[in-house]
Amino acid sequence: MITKAFHSIPFIRVWLLSVVLAGMLTGCKEIKENNKNTDPKANFLVIYENNDFSKSFIPIDIQQTSDGGYLILAKRRITESSFYGIYLMKADNTGKFISGEEVVTDIVNPINNLLKVGNAFYFFAMDRLSLETKLMSANENGTATEVNTITGVIYPLYASLDENTGQFLLQHYNRDDLKTAVSRISTAGAVTAQREFNIGFGDFDVEEPIIDHLTGNGKKLPFLVGSAGGAYYFNGFYNYTLSTVFFSFNTATPGLLQGYKDEKCISAMVNLGSNTFATAKYAYGTNTFSPRATINTASGSIASNSDLTGNVILELKPDAHVVLKQIVGQGTPVMAYNSDTKNAQITLYFYDPTSGNFRGSKHFGYSNPYEAGNFIQTADGGLALVGTTYVAGRFPRIVLIKMSQEELNKDIH
C-alpha cells in the first residue's frame, strides 16, 4: 500500500499544490477583507469609565453632531439634592471620550429628551430651589448654557419637538392646582401655548410617585408628549389615572385612552398617520407591544388601553421603560422598540409598521447589567444606543453602542 502511495507521488503533488494554493488564496482574501473592516466609526461599544467610587451617570438621550461625534445628556448623583444633577458629554465619531461637563448643581432634573434644532441642541431641567423649569442649550462641543427660566412652569416631566411648529412641547406638573400641564415653548424659552388637565382630588396622590420618578427612588413613569398629525397627545396623570390624552391647545374636550392608576399604562407610542399608532403598554407588570394599533383620538372619545391587543413580551422587566422610534432598516421603515430585559440586557425589537409583523431582535450586554436609555439612527444608516451599565456590578456608567448599517440590517429580516 505504501509502495502504491509512493508511486502516486505525481498525483499527490497536484493534489497538494491545489490544496495549498487554494488555502493560500483564501487566506490572502480573508486577510485583505479583515484589513478593510477596520473602520472604527462603524461598530463599537464604549463604556465611559470614571474611577471615582462615588460617581454615577445615567444617560437620558443621545444626538449625533455634525462632525459625526455624539452628544450625550445624562443624569448624575449630587450631594446637594435628591434630584439628579446634569452631565453633558461629548464623544468623537469612534466613541472616544472628548469632554464632559458637570453642570452646576443649582440646576437639576434633566428630562427626556435632548432636542435637536438645526445644529443646536436643547434640553429642559429644573431650578433646584424654585423648581421652575429651565430651558438649556448645548453646543456641538458639549458645553451647556442656560437659555431661559420659564417662570411659573414647575416640575418638568417630559419634552419633545412639536412637528407642527418646530417649537418644544413640555409636559409638567402643576402641584398647586393638582394639574398636568402641556406647554408649547419657543427655542427662546417663551411659552406660546399652554393647556392644563385636572388630575383629581382626594386620596389620589400623584406627587409622591412623580417625585420618586424624578429622583430615581421609585417607579420610572412613562411620561410622554408629542404631536399626531395636527393634534397633540400626552401620557400623564389625568382624571385619577396615568392615561393617554389627545388634545388641542383650544378648549375642545380631549379624547382619552384610559389607563388604571400607574399600573396599566401606555409606555411608548409613535403616530403612524391618522388614528394609527405603534404603541407599547404595561399592565400589572406585563409588557405588550402593539406595532400597529388603531386608537380613537377624536374629541370627547373615551377608550381603554386594555383594548389594545398585541405581542406580550415576557422577557422585559415588569412595567419596562420603552423607547419607540421609527428607523430605516433593510431600506424599509421599521419600528424599533428599545427596552430592558429581566436578565439586565438592553434589547431592540423590530416590527414592520405597515403589517405589524415581527422583523427581528437584538440584545446587548451579558456580564454586567445594562439598562436602556435612548437611541438614534445615525447619519451612516446605523444606530447609536445609549444606556447605563453597572461596571463591576455596582458603578452606574454610560455605555454607547454603535451598530453599523450592515449590522443593523443583519438583525432585521
Add this chain to the structure above:
Amino acid sequence: MNRLLIHFSFILLLVISQAASAQNRRSGARDSRVSQKDFLNKQFWVGFKGGINYTKAKPTDRYSAFSSMNDPSGDGFDKQYKNYSNMAAQFALVVNFHYKNFALSFQPGFRRLTYQYSNNYNWSDPLNPGDFLQQEYKAVNKLDYLEFPLLFKYEPLRHTKLVPFVQLGVYYSRLTSAFKETTLNVTDGASGGGSSYEAEKISVGAKDLYIKSNVGWTAGAGVSYPTGNARLALEINYTHNTNNITNTANRYDNDRLTGSGDVPDNIKLRNISVSFSILMPLRFIILKENYKTE
C-alpha cells in the same frame, strides 16, 4: 509582506513537488547505477515531530471597551501582555527532501498558541479612602491551528555525528478553535475586604474573535543525530506572524467579554518552539530489504 510570503511559499512548493517527481522517476527504475553515496545524498525522509512552544502577542492597535472620563488619553486601559509565559504544544508530520547539504521540508501539523494579558481597574473615593475596589482581569487565550510550513534547511557539517542545521521558511495556518479563560480577582475595600480573592472564572469559545488565516515566516536551528536507520533531531524555531489575526468585524460581538470591558486588540503573534523529531528515509520504509546505511 503577506503577498511576498505567499509567492515565496508557492515557489518552495513547486520546487519540493518537482523534487518529489524526480525521485519518483528514479525510484520507478530502482536504478542500481545510483551509488549508495548518491542514494544517501538525495532522498526523502519522513517522520514526526512534537514539542512545546511559548507565544507573545504583539498589539499593533489597541482597543478597549472603556474610555476614561478622568484620563482622556485612555492609556490606563491598555492590556498588559505577559510575553512567552504560557506553555503550549505542537506536533507535525515531517516530509524532508534532502539534496547533499540542503533540504526542503514540508511540516503539516497542529499547533496551540497560548497568550495572556491582564487588565487592572481601580475605583476609590477621594473623600473616603476606605471605599475602594480593585479588579484584575487575567485572560488566557488559546488558539488551535492546523499549520502548513515550508522550510528550506541547510546542514553545514553533514558527516559529523551530531549534524547541526539551520532552517528558514514560510507558513500558512488555519484556525480550528479558540478559547478564552478569564479570571477576575477582586480586592473590595468598600465591603470590608482587604485582601484579593478570585471572584469569577469564565471560559468562552472565542473563535469568532479571530480570522481563520495566520501567515508568516519561521526560522530556526537544531542538531540531528543518527541512530540506526533513523535520525533524531532537536530544534528550536522562531515563528513570526505577519497579519493581524483579530477579526476586526467581530471585535465587539462577544457580549460576555465586551460587557466586562474586554475587546481584543489588533495583534500579531510571535512564537518560540522547541521540538523533538524522529525521521526515517522514505526508501527504507518502502524497501527495507534494499536499504543499507553507510
